[in-house]
Amino acid sequence: MWRSPRFSYLVTRLSQGNISNVNRCYSQILSQPSYSQTKSESVPSEQKASREIPKHYIGENVSRKDRTKFLLTTLRDMDDTDSKEAIYGALDAWVAWEQNFPIGSLRNILLCLEKEQQWHRIVQVIKWMLSKGQGTTMGTYGQLIRALDMDHRVGEAHKFWEMKIGTDLHSVPWQLCHLMISVYYRNNMLEDLVRLFKGLEAFDRKPRDKLIIQKVANAYEMLGLIEEKERVMEKYSHLFTIKEERPTKKGGRKSSAKKKKGGPNESRKDSADK
Structure with missing residues (x-):
């Protein structure tokens, strides 16, 4: 193997010298801190803390x-x-x-x-x-379906319902079901509306709002299913006959006022009789 004259001279000088001294010097060089380390250590801790940006x-x-x-x-x-x-x-x-x-x-x-x-x-x-x-949550899902419907993206609303909600109809709140029925009804997706209502009936879910029954009945009629319309109207006819009785506050106030007015008169009559 050919070596240059300078390289051969360097090898011979190293072989003649003390190898232990060379190793000692090299270890001392490695143990000495670098310039960046000494510079960072020379900075006071207070200044270092002030330079650090908290998370x-x-x-x-x-x-x-x-x-x-x-x-x-x-x-x-x-x-x-x-x-x-x-x-x-x-x-x-x-x-x-x-x-x-x-x-x-x-x-x-x-x-x-x-x-x-x-x-x-x-x-x-x-x-x-x-x-x-x-x-x-169901509240967020309903908000998304309503926003998609109002943004004229009823196809996405239908897909989201089928993927996230429609697979578990026995526990979906009626408010959310009514929302989806209204979306189908408003966008003339009558077959999807009827399919959703039949799925709810399969779980024996009983609607509480007559507006739902009215939309379902209209959907059956527009699809030409008159017998189904009559069945639904007869089955849930009680929703159309229930009347909410709301007590009038005025009557209660008048009666109480009469009692208050009649109180002293009655006491006077009692004293006169005595």
Whole structure:
């Protein structure tokens, strides 16, 4: 193997020297701290603590009310043409300030958006919540179905019902069932309406509102199923005959007033008789 003259000279000098001294010097070099370490150690601990930024510094110094207002303003300023990633990114950045998922603040935001009839934005916020595993309640599901219906996306509302709710009809609240029946009725999806009502009847679910029966009966009639309409109207006829008796407060007040007025007169008559 060919070696250059300088390399051969260096090898011979190292072989003649004391190898232990070389190892000792190398270990001393490794044990010495680097320049960056010495510089960081030379900084006083007080200055080092002042330079460190605490975790969630921004979020802890902004009140929850201001953070909620900031998100609501951000969602209002965004256009409907903004992508799903932009909306989800804004929500992710906002929720990063919180240690726990702010489900209460989001419900207030959804109520504000519902008053402003921003149905498209409501759908985006609720879908983002569900993607995080939050808000999986019947109330949130109903709010999403209503927003999809008002946003002219009844097909998505139907798919969501079939996937998340329609598979367990024996425990779905009647309020949510009435909402879906109304969605089907309003969008002329009569076959789906009848199928849903038959599924509820299969679990012996008894409706409490005559408006549900009226919509079902009208759906049967428009589908040409007159016998089914008559069956439903006869089975639930008691809902149309029940009259709510509401006591009048005025009558109660008058009777009490008469008693008060009649009290001293009766006492006078009793004293006269005596």
